[in-house]
Amino acid sequence: MDALFHAAPYTGYVYPNETVIPWTVLIAVYPYLTGLVAGAFTVSSMYHVFGMERFKPVARFALLTSLCFMLFVPLPLLLHLGHPERALNPVLTPHWTSAMAAFGYFASFYVLLLILEAWFAFRPDIVEQAQKRQGLAGWIYRILTLGSYDVSEHAMRHDHKWLFALAAIGIPSAHGLHGYVGFIFGSLKSREWWSSDLMPVVFLFSAVISGVALLIVLYVVSCRLRKIAVDLACLKGMAYTLWGFAMFTIVLEGLEFASLVYKGREGIEVILEYVTGPLVIPFFVIQFAIGAVTPILVLSYLIWRGTTGRALIAGVTVSACLVLLSVWMMRWNVVIGGQEIAKTGKGLLTYHMLIFHREGLATALALTVAPLGVLFAMVRFLPPWADRVAPASQAH
């Protein structure tokens, strides 16, 4: 049987109640997932709202990715709650002064929006399959048509309007949802490491890069699996997006850290002791040097040299993997880091992640990988690819 709680070792002086760290790795997984959702949605919207044609090959795939990850967003929270069966209490009787109170509404709204948008985006395919398939699959497709089999040009124009409107509403919704997560941390005045006005913005930008990076990796892998050529124009478009937003993100994170140190409020000595001690590897080395500076340098080089072909694919994919790692470390360093710095301003705690526990590493990994499994199935059920024939386009 699991122990009821695990006390964290500490140095200096920490409040006795602080020795049980309240928010575990799952609370780091949660903003990671919402970030991937918002980022993937951004790519989808670049095509559906802003009409950037080069994103067409991944636009519908991005939408599915966003939806699959969004379905798992509530899970880390539910697994964390002391009373998951009361999870609807905040929705039934929201306490509006709480930054968390509206989350249920926001998330539900966004899930509905994603489902609706996906329905409009995939309606022609659903109708086609409903008419073609027999048996259980055909039955499911027929239900999904919602009785509407009209795929005439006129109907498609009508659908397109809906798609555009939903995608447009989706932009503030997706980013609002994620910025909101940043606000939950940034608005807490009890922790100096969290209490920053920049927190929601940093969360947002890192969300965009994580989602774009995820799509890059998934797109390249999917092309391998489907044995078709990678659309280099599309890949380069995503690389540009990643590059630009990554530069903004690193600047914002740098500014946030600089202002924290420069203000040097009470407890800054312990924060500095923390960042120059236990945080050197996870923060400076992994999050910044490996995960942020390296991909920016690699992408700068690729774009500067006009690299194309396999080298471009390899370089962009590696950069994307590094960005995914960096954003994960950012979530970890914020959520766990904030709690490792004691509220006393006089001590440091050490969070020990358990492996097989309701809130342990295995659960965290499962929650991160599970959306990919669902996506894998979803892509087979609703193929999102625009490139039915292998394209041989070149990068612009």
Place this chain on the structure above:
Amino acid sequence: MKKTKTSLAARRAFLRKLGRAATITGAVVGAGTAGVMQQAAAKSESPSASFPTPEYDWTHHRWGYGVDATKCIGCLRCVEACKRENNVAGDAHHFRTWVERYVYLEGEERPHIDSHHDPVNIEASGSEKEYRFANRYKGKKVEKAFFVPKLCNHCAHPACVQVCPTGATYKTADGVVLIDHKYCIGCQYCVQACPYGARFFNEEHGHSDKCTWCYHRITKGLQPACVEVCPVGARVFGDLKDTNSPISLFIRNNRVQVLRPETGNAPNVYYVGIDKEVA
């Protein structure tokens, strides 16, 4: 073309129906919620109806708490009494009240701070359930030393109440911050928000927990357990609405201060005899 129109019209009609259904559902849920809210509001207006002590009227009291750190001897009877009275887990990581020891050694600028959860203290007492400070500074030259009892500050603007997504934690009319354990979802946002580390998570029952100033006692005219048991009168409790209560006298006769006033939480535990290192 005609077919298209019919189909589009059908789809529009379907969407319209969907919209109407959503509106009706919304109205029903809204009405239901409003009913619950009204009930909740009605409850908070007249507590005596559902109160364990019907004769108690919370609008007639405003409780306050004082700590005279110059008197505290660090015997930890208060901690023990609190743990027993409120059935708090008997370990070194869950406290509704605790006592901190500040020791300045000769030639050192910063104090050594410890409390019951310090491994040295636990080892010396032999158990997490034995509440004692180890004599760890024996033979050292102590320049200044004092004890500081800590507990929930029952703030006037409590950050914990602000962040609670369900309203399970709330401020009573008599100035106490309480938790409805049957409504708390156990998200621990309040644990994060409290700058004083006064809240903890009750793993056994899956809800947040903290000091209630022994609300079950004070509403019957008794003192909180920690105040009752303190052998030196370092802990003072009373009604701020009564100008001759111990707490009113304590605040009037001393220059009191509160912990971390810069948070804007406006704490209601008033301290005498603490120094700059206490936070």
